[in-house]
Amino acid sequence: MDLITAEKHYNTLNNYYRKKYNKKVFKIALNAGFTCPNIDGTVASGGCTFCSWMGSGDFAGDKHDPLKVQFEKIKEVMHHKWSDGAYIAYFQANTNTHAPLPKLKEIYEEAINLDPNIVLVSIATRPDSLPQDVVDYLGELNTRKPIQVELGLQTIHQSTSDLINRAHDLPTFDDAVRRLREKNIDVVVHIINGLPTETKEMMIETVKHINTLDVQGIKIHMLHLMEKTKIGYEYLKNPWHLLTLDEYVDITVNQLRWLRKDIIVHRVTGDAPEEMLIAPTWTKKKFVVSNEIDKLMRTLNAYQGDFYEKENSNWFST
DSSP, X not given: OOOOOSSOSSOBHHHHHHHHHSSOEEEEEEOOOOOOTTTBSSSOBSOOTTOOTTTTOTTSOOTTSOHHHHHHHHHHHHTTTOSSOEEEEEEOSSOTTOSOHHHHHHHHHHHTTSOTTEEEEEEEEOXXXXXXXXXXXXXXXXXXXXXXXXXXXXXXXXXXXXXXTOOOOXXXXXXXXXXXXXXXXXXXXXXXXXXXXXXXXXXXXXXXHHTTSOOOEEEEEEOOEETXXXXXXXXXXXXXXXXXXXXXXXXXXXXXXXXXXXXXEEESOOOOOTTTEEEOGGGGOHHHHHHHHHHHHHHHTOOTTHHHHHHHHHHHHO
């Protein structure tokens, strides 16, 4: 679905949802109290070095509240911004398939019935936390309510992955995408720019690999260094060069130009809780970041996928 406009030279999530549902769609971020196999020792311990104690659920509901209470509280806040809209029940914090199947069924059967205006359930998880019985269940659930799985990749480079303690390899990720797509479940990939030791070329290579997979969406983040994270402690002890705003914008624009045109761009930047953020401080102004990306794309007359299409047209013409 081509959603590129004069304003946005890439396929934005907002335009995609408005075209599909004819209304504003917003996420209700829920916390079902999951942990992570990279924290509890199932695959490793300590967690990803960039992850906060809230398990990347820094803006999700209170896990001590029932799901219905979380949903209603956050829905009320969102309606202060938008008077009308459809909802996505978004399980954001930690690894949301890391539990026995009966427990997952209990949670997700409740989730699809929280509100009649829920159009989608989005589940954030790790590629190494998708046993086949869970994939089979999500596939069946997907026939009753659309299910989307968000998978953390961050980078395709194993040396970086080991450095940030991801505790899984690239074939595991690729296999998870394949098995989810066999069940017709949409997949959204998370990547992080600015990871230690990574060059611009390495970050672009991550996007080029994503192009080879059957994925439907991407979230592009800048590395946030936060308090009470391992990477944050390391940075405070021995600071290293972090991407500047201009460097981030340049890299992200290049990634978008290499990204397949059919992939929906869910985000081009993100933010951390301001009271926890160590650096880079320019990430606090995410609208400035996205505006600078738009500005550079217009200046260059650049569009999502134009590098990708040029390379492939050259290949086919030889």
